Amino acid sequence: MDVELRASDDDRHRVVADLHRHTTAGRLTLDEFSERVGAVWTARTLGDLAALTRDLPALPDDRATGATDVGHGRRELLVLFAVAALTLLLLGGFLAVTR
Structure with missing residues (x-):
């Protein structure tokens, strides 16, 4: 350096x-x-x-210890939550239209 x-x-x-x-x-x-x-x-x-x-x-290097996996796991959880929320909204809209 x-x-x-x-x-x-x-x-x-x-x-x-x-x-x-x-x-x-x-x-x-x-x-x-x-x-x-x-x-x-x-x-x-x-x-x-x-x-x-x-x-x-x-x-220690975060990449070597796996500390960056925590952020990646949170991102995956947020995506999963967003997909579940969107599914519930679509299902609610479908039920409202068909009744």
Whole structure:
């Protein structure tokens, strides 16, 4: 990683998410989290962002642990719910027309 490269908003969002996960794990206090998040939004380079997490251990990759499957499962559940609701509406409309 070239520490002099400019950081993007996606890079900043990633670091904030990592800081949140470390706070949830008890590695950072809420005050430390707030302080570091403030520094994330003023960071200009990837090196500035890396300095904010240098003292924290590496986090496991969500894709490797299956954490992204939770979001996928919720999406499937929403689609199933929408199909069931549409089916009930069509059935209700059919019953109203045929009576």
